[in-house]
Amino acid sequence: MKPQTIETASTEPPSGGPRHVAIIMDGNGRWATQRGRPRLFGHHAGAKRVREVVESCPEIGVEYLTIFAFSTENWKRTQVEVAGLMSLFRRYITKETRSLSEFGARVRFIGDRVRLDNKLVKLMTELEAATAHNTRVNLTIALNYGGRDEVARATKRLAQDVATGKLDPADVDEETLPKYLDTYVLPDPDLVIRTSGEARISNFLLWQSAYAEYEFIDTLWPDFTKEEFGRLCASYGVRDRRFGGVKK
Template identity: 80%
Template sequence: MSGNSHEGGPRHVAVIMDGNGRWAQQRGRPRLLGHRAGAKRVREIVEACPDLGVDYLTIFAFSTENWKRTQEEVSGLMSLFRRYIQSEAQTLLEQGTRVRFIGDRLRLDAKLRRLMDSLEAMTAHNTRCNLTIALNYGGRDEVARATKRLAHDVADGKLDPDAICDETLPRYLDTCVLPDPDLVIRTSGEARISNFLLWQSAYAEYEFVDTLWPDFDRAAFAAVLRRYGSRERRFGGVLSA
């Protein structure tokens, strides 16, 4: 993995990128324009991660609940995801960014799934930064799918049910190869976690910022990381005097 110096900063940052639609509406433009602006912002934040000591960045791109949006917006988002992968693949490769996708891929169209597989394979040997994109992802859905896989292993005799503990389920989660997030950021002023990394974020610090995602630039990101560095993380214990 990267040899970045963390100096008290978070190694893994997860982001709920909220506010694209409102950003566009404030400008009298279609919501999809805000999503395109948000996609451009992703590039800046990914580029900033190595210099800011962040080894892992996980972004919430599309939730299992987002299918409830209008067909026009959903179709536009799927098209945007395809274009993003195609346009950013070479840059991500050259920057040393490894890309992974989490979420249930079965509902996504075949072309998008092929692009996702290709990008993962293309960047598999990169180590400078780890970008995980949550696409058709929901925390409860992830735990349900993981539990189903665990149950199959028990039924097949591969897993002793008496040996199951709180360290067992994480091996079945989409994020099994990733460390838990140290910091979860949500933009746009909303203060909820929206079914994002429910298991993994049990001891994460949260930061809710008012800035809409398309305006959340490198300086804003760096400021949140500095605030994280001033916090005392106790993980349920008490710091000694």
């Protein structure tokens, strides 16, 4: 894979709010358990919440939304839960392709597709193609994604280009690696939100979120509303973003 050109992104969105928001959608299982239901019931409820958040992005001024759907570590869960999640992903893509396209969302997937079943990968590819012309909001779904895995895969591709003479080692700097990441066409996230009360980043967008602002909230993902999303984006707008410097 050859390095790609990254879209130019301003340091600060014109509106003062976040241009790119990434969300770690956590708490589905606990939400279901609190209601005496199986964990998969919570995952289904969480999937329904995604549409509301996606559709609220244009009015809030968010151009890019990246959601963490399934991590490289999630394979450690029970076989029943993993199988149920994979079935949910297939149904979600089949059901939502038309509505996402009509809404104007461009959908991309990041993560390693090798371990995913062929039917799911085919649906992912078809959804990307069906929405490729859309510009209203950019929805990126991290599926079988891990930040360390992504950097490792990118480094391997970079090393291959060095070995074949396509890339001079002397030219490698901190601007080089992002061209090999899964997110090469996306601006870095301005704001990362994690629901459910956990205060960790869980191997999500490690390179890209180096200067992102973080919000760790107690709300479980199925209870997360567009109103709360809007409040978090508004609070981002009043933060003092210095990127290591000092404002005069």
